[in-house]
Every structure is written in structure tokens, then in C-alpha cells.
Amino acid sequence: MPGALLGTDHIIAFLLHHFYLLYASLILFSAAELITGLCLMAGFLTRAAALVSIGLSVVLMLTFGWQGATCIDEWTMAACNLAIGATLMLGGSGAFSLDSALLARKPALAERGWFRWISGALPLPMRSGIFQKFALAVFAATVIFNVATYNYYRGSVVTPFHGGPVSPSEHHLSLTDGVVLPSGAVRFHAYLDGGTPAAPLDVMRAALKSHDGSVLELWDGTALSHLPASAISNEFAYDRFAPGQFGLRAQMGAMATIKLPAISAAATIGNHRPAKLELRTVNGKAFNIAVSAE
Template sequence: MTALTAERMTKGAYPASLGAQDWRTAAIAMLSVRVIQGFIYWGGGSRRFIYAPAKLDPTRHQWMANKFQTAMPGALFGLDHVIAYMLQHFWLLYAGVIIFSAIELIIGIALMVGLMTRAAALISIGLSIALMLMFGWQGATCIDEWTMAACNLAMGATLMLGGSGAYSLDNVLLRRNPALAERPWFRWGGGSLPLPMTESGFRKLGLAVLAFVLIFDIGTYSYYRGSVVTPFHGGPVSPTKHHLTLSKVALLSDGSVRFHVYLDAGTPEAPAHVMKAELLGADGKTLAIWNTEALTKLPASAIANDFAYNKFKASDYGLVATMGAMATVTLPPVANAQPKGATTLRLTDVSGHHFIGRLTVAAGAS
């Protein structure tokens, strides 16, 4: 596109060529996509900075770290370790939450008003990918988090290619300074004009973006739920059924039992309740038992949580934990019990599900 054509476009005198007319028509057709995509991200940032600031207050239960921790069990590509590291380093966690929220707010506004639209859309793609990799596995009745991120990814990709050639601040900037039409940074980052590519080059770019969106969206859907080339399944990490992983189970010399426990599946909307703990021998016989009353009376000193947010704690109904909680728990000695020879610790939740941990430290360990 020549500078003369760009100038004519900015003044509203659109050339008669079918390509320019179609570009303008497509820009108007995408207005709803652009504005709503922007509103989605603006809404995420504005809720934290303006309408619900408790989400950014570490002293409140709405603090975003709690939501962040719920994503840890099902996060992909090692992001669970990144989340755990951030949860244990407050300065990094707080900076991350503030920066992420600010980016959402700024990108949302930029898309709604059409300012540096392609650059904003590209950043929104990055946000969608990050959210899908962390939260995509969640969703109790359907794959809610995946659906939102998948749609946002496709919308961002569309806006990155199509720009904002109608009713945008990019157009205002170009009208005031037609020379911007010849600046590569404005053509690639703004949205008033088509990308500075041949028709063949643009088609190849569009198909490459489509391939990425299809592979990423359908691939993650297949991983989380199947229903593509395999039958439907509940996912490697269940978003509905709580699961506890036990490790480092040790029978101490005084008859107490120490173990590490991780709530690594289930819905964050409801806590998990552990109603009973048992030491079992090789023959499956119960050698020691801690019932609901005993678990309810555990002192705070007996539960060392790995994180300061979602935790294990004693409640009126045994041990209670929220999604992503990790802790080292010490069960006191049981009077008249004979725990020697125990090989297994078994926890039972409120639904009657059992979770097993093998003793890894012999009796007499400290």
C-alpha cells in the first residue's frame, strides 16, 4: 500500500479497489471481537485494582495467591514448580500478581480503544497461553478455564492479523500523521492498515497462526478431556474428585507418625476433609488409628504447611485442606497401640476414599 493510498484512507476517501473495501468491511465486522476481548482483560485487571482491591491485599482471604495456588496441581510444562517457587518467595509473588494484573488492565484498554492493536493482541495471546497452561485443567462441570483461554487465544490471533482498521485510536494517529503508514513499527504494532506483506505472505502467516491455534487449543483439550481421538476422560488431574498424595511417611521412636501430604486434585470450590488415619501392617491389619476426634484435636504445631496460603489445618471434622495445600503432619502416639511392623499409612476422607502412603523410614528414626 502506498503512502498516497494510506493518506486517502485516513481521510475517509477509500479507494475503489475491492481489497481496500473488504479490509474496511472486515475491520467493522471485527469491532465486537476487539471490544469484548479488550473488556475481558480490562475486567480482570479492573476487578483487582478498582472494584475488588482485596484481591491484591495479602492480609485478606481474597488475596490472589490463594487462587494461584489452586492451579498448581494441574499446571503444565513444569509451571507447578514455578508457582511453588513464587508462593515461597513473597516479593516475587506480589510483583508477579501486580504486573500480571496491570498488563491485563492496560492491554484491555488498548484493545477496546484500538491503540497499538496488533501489539496488544499479541500480548493477549501470551496471557491466554499462560492462563491455559496454569488453569486450563480446572472446571467442575465443564472445562471452564480452558474454554475461556481457548476463545481468547483465537480472538487475540484474529486481532493480531486483522488489526483495528475502524473506529480506533490507531486511525486517529494515522490521520494526524500520515507518514506513520511508512513506519514498520506502526504497520506491525498498530492496526489501521494491512500488514506490510504480499498477499501470498499474509496468507502463509494466517495459515501458520491458524495451525498454532488449532494445535495448542485442540491438543490441550485432548490432554485435559480426550474426546478428540480418545474417549472422554476426567483428565490426568481430576477437577472434581479430591486426591491426596502421601510421601515421607515415618514411624518415629515414640510411636508418633510423621508424613507429608499434598492435595493435588479436586475442585477448589470445596475443601477436602480427612476423617481418619490408620497404620496398617503387611497383612492389612490396623495397628493404630486416629479417628475424627483425634484429628480434630491436633495442635497447630503438629501441622507444618509448605505455603502460607491454602493450608491443611485441624477443624471440627478432622483435617481440612484447600486445593494445592501441602503440609508435613505429625500424628501423636496412640495409647495401647502396637505400631511396630507397620508398613502403610492410610487416610480416609469424608467420602470414604482411601489414600495410601508407604513407610519410608524405619521405626526408631528421628
């Protein structure tokens, strides 16, 4: 979900909130890949299968390009498959395809426009000049989409190489909606939107600080590891925030509203005007959010 392009992250989030749709979509997507692949290998309805293959490739490239070694192979295969699909859509299938065998068995199909559009046994029903322009447009669209998405994810085209809009190695927390409740408890929304899914993020320390940097309230690893279940409201049933052995633990893509209970009376907003909440991870990286009274 983090780093997915053109709003596809919202689609993924919607599916994660509706398991029955997620389950159905996984089956349908896998079935589409299987059927399309079989049609392309056999040369059956080649152009229609190639067009579906292009659509599948575009979806994969928009959703799987950012996670480094975990998913860059998916992006690479999809980028190659996009070019292959475009080529087969234009050129059709070979003499030993099922499309050609079907045409040999039923020559009348050559006069059917729909057959020429969706199979690969015959050239597309276009004049030579129009086909040339169409082929160049498909070629340009394929190259631009492949190169532009790679440049966005990793650079090396018109910009230097970079780690991507979302780091595939270093965890990153986006913190929003920070408030200090009248009781002194702190509530905030956290989203682990960067880093490797191969390892969780561990928050070892949370501190509520005033404008001058003095600590008003401190939750150490022991306090975070003993947060009650009611203090963490996860948005997804899969990757989650949860108390860990040494603090607060989160899996890649986890999103939750978290409430840190007041330990002392020092954090009331009226007396000390706290300015920010700081979360510090096991590797010493700090993430901050401004907080205000509810």
C-alpha cells in the first residue's frame, strides 16, 4: 500500500477493510493471469489476451514498484510483460497458433471483424498508414510508462539514482492527529509507510515534550510493551501495531490510532503547554508530531 501510484493505495486499503472482496479479487486476478498466460502460450485469442496482459502489467507496476528487493522483481517482470503484450497486440500470433488453426478450419472467420480484432491470425483491419501511426502510439505509450515509472521509483533516467519515494530499507512512521486529552493521555494516528516488510518496527520510547524540550511524560519500553489492547485501534486485521517484547511493534503498512495513558499528572496541557510527541525506534531514529489540547 505505501508508495502505490495513482490512488491504488486507496483501492488496496478498501480491499483490506472488506475481506470478502479481497479474497474474491485475489482469486479473480490470479485466474486472469493464468487464463491470459495460457492463451498467449497457445496463441488463442492472442490480441485480446495481450490486451488483458497489458492491463495486468500496468496494475502490477503501479502497486509493486517501490519495495526494493521484495517487489522490484515484480515490477521488472511486469515492465517486460507490458512490452511483450504491446508487441503481440500489434503483431498477432504465429503460424502454429490456435488462432491460425481455427482460421484454417473455418476460413469464413477472415471476414469477421471481431475475429481480426481479438485473434492474432490476421493483420488488424486498418489501412497501412493508420496502423503505422497506431503502432507508434502504442510504442511511445509503452516506453513512456516504463521509463517514467522507473524514474519515479528509482531515478537514473533524468535524475540521479535514489531510494524511491518510499524507502525499501529504512522504516518510516507518519504521525498525525496528535492530541493531549484532559486526563493527560496522548492520542495519535500512526502509519508505518516505509521500510522492509521482512522485519517489524520497534518503538522503544515515547516522550511528550514541552516547547523548551523538557520531558513532561515518558513511556519507556516496559510501558509500551504493556499497553492494553483497548489502547490500540488498528485499521487492518493484517499488518498491525501491537505491544512487543521490548516496546511497541508494528508491521509494514500498519495503520492505527494509539492512546498512551497518562502516567503522571505532569502532562496536562493547561499547566505545561506540551509541544510535541516524540517516538524513538530501536535504531535511534525519532519521529515527531505536534500535539494540542482536545
